[in-house]
Structures are given as structure tokens and as C-alpha cells.
Amino acid sequence: MAGMNYLQYIHKNIHTVVAAVADDAGLPVTCAVDIMDSDENSLFFLTARGKGFYKRLKRRGYMALTGIKGTDTLSCAAISLRGKVRELGAEKIPEMFEKNLYMKEIYPTKESRRSLTVFQLYEGNGEWFDLAQKPMERFSFAFGQAASKPEEYYYITDACTGCRRCEAVCPQKCIDISGVPAVIRQIHCLHCGSCRMICPQNAVRWGEG
Known part of the structure; x- marks a missing residue:
């Protein structure tokens, strides 16, 4: 949805999102991460310093992450982010435990929380993808100090x-044929490529337009 605070929506x-970070071989490794706080330009989460995820x-x-909200495919909205992370340490942990009370059951004592540390995802780009809308909606956005990335898409x-x-x-049905050349309404495009495959003139291209 255009204009919404996507980071706050994730939080x-x-x-709970699925996050991916590359290992030493450059291959992605995924894990589930709870986003425990947010502000206008960043997300905050915890991990333990002994975990491979921390390393x-x-x-x-x-890192990159994807979160989905909805009961099934046709009612879901998804947000994907990729961007820079940094370790903040333990100072924010008491605040995060008060905002996420279930964490007190997982780490019940001060001693058990000593291994925990806070990370901040503070700069990057993202995409909103909503199949619950008819037609579906897709928006790209930047957060923190990141510049908006040039988008690639199908155009005529x-x-x-x-x-x-x-x-x-x-x-x-997101192609406007009221004029020539026809125009693809980008916010509703699935990027499936059907238009490119069917075009007898090879008029549909993929790129920045």
C-alpha cells in the first residue's frame, strides 16, 4: 500500500520473518527472526552471540528478510527487505523484553540473557507485494539513508x-491498450512475462524502461 510505514507493518x-544471511561460501542461510521493535527508518531484533546467525x-x-501476513495465498501481503545491519549491544534489551513479554519465558533470568545482543537493520530497500488487492499491488521503497534502487520491469x-x-x-489485466504503444500499469504487474512471450513485434522489453 503506497505511503504506509512498511517497517512498522513488519514489526x-x-x-516473525524469515531472514537470510550469506555464509562463508556466499550461500544463503535462512532462519526465523522475531522483529521486536521499529522506528521510522529501522527494525530491531535479538540474537545470541553463540549462534551461527550472529556470526x-x-x-x-x-541481510535480507521476508514476512507474510494472511491466512492463504490470495489473502496475503508480503514485504521483502534487504539492507545493512549493525550490532547495538545489550542496552536496548530491557526495553525489548517489556515490549515482547514472551521473551521472559525463553530467557527468564538476567544471567540467561547475558548472551543476547540487539541488531538493527538500518538502511536498505524493500518491496510490498499484496495479492489481497484486486488487481494485486506492488510497491518498492527505500529506508534509512539508502537511495531508491532503479527498478526493472516489463515495458512496451x-x-x-x-x-x-x-x-x-x-x-x-494491467495493460492499458487505449493508446499505442500500450502501457503496463506497473503497480499491478506480476512480472510473469506473458506479454513479452506473446508479442509478435518483440515490443515488450525487460529493464528500467
Whole structure:
């Protein structure tokens, strides 16, 4: 949804996400992470210093994550982020435990919490993908000090003759054929490539447009 605070949505509406950090071989390793706090430009989460996840975060300083909200595919919204992370240490832990009371059952004593440390995902880019909307919606965004990344997408060039074959195969009906060349409404595009495969003029291209 355009204009919403996507980071706050992850924290308050999704909470548990799947995160990925590359290992020493450059291969992604995933794990489940609870997002325990947020502000306008960052997310906060805990991990223990003895975990492999902690070691990968320290070595790489970068992670990606995806969170999904919904009961099934057609009612779900997904947010994916990738960006820089940094360790903040233990100062924020009492505040995070008060905001996430279930953590007191997992780590009940001060002694058991000594291994914990807070990380902040503070700069990067993301994408909102909502299949609950008809037609579906897709938005890209940046947070922290990151610049918006140039988006790649399908677009229609002047080679279009207005044959309308692309409109016929588009699953989201997001191609405007009121003019020539036709125009793809990007916020509703699934990036499936059906329009490119059907176009007899090779007028559909993938790139920054």
C-alpha cells in the first residue's frame, strides 16, 4: 500500500520473518527472526552471540528478510527487505523484553540473557507485494539513508502496433491498450512475462524502461 510505514507493518502486523544471511561460501542461510521493535527508518531484533546467525551477521553486515501476513495465498501481503545491519549491544534489551513479554519465558533470568545482543537493520530497500488487492499491488521503497534502487520491469516500446495480444494474456489485466504503444500499469504487474512471450513485434522489453 503506497505511503504506509512498511517497517512498522513488519514489526506490528507480521512480527516473525524469515531472514537470510550469506555464509562463508556466499550461500544463503535462512532462519526465523522475531522483529521486536521499529522506528521510522529501522527494525530491531535479538540474537545470541553463540549462534551461527550472529556470526554471519557480524561477518557480512547485510541481510535480507521476508514476512507474510494472511491466512492463504490470495489473502496475503508480503514485504521483502534487504539492507545493512549493525550490532547495538545489550542496552536496548530491557526495553525489548517489556515490549515482547514472551521473551521472559525463553530467557527468564538476567544471567540467561547475558548472551543476547540487539541488531538493527538500518538502511536498505524493500518491496510490498499484496495479492489481497484486486488487481494485486506492488510497491518498492527505500529506508534509512539508502537511495531508491532503479527498478526493472516489463515495458512496451514504440514497436507496439496495438494488436492487443498482450492484454489477452495478462493475468492481472494491467495493460492499458487505449493508446499505442500500450502501457503496463506497473503497480499491478506480476512480472510473469506473458506479454513479452506473446508479442509478435518483440515490443515488450525487460529493464528500467
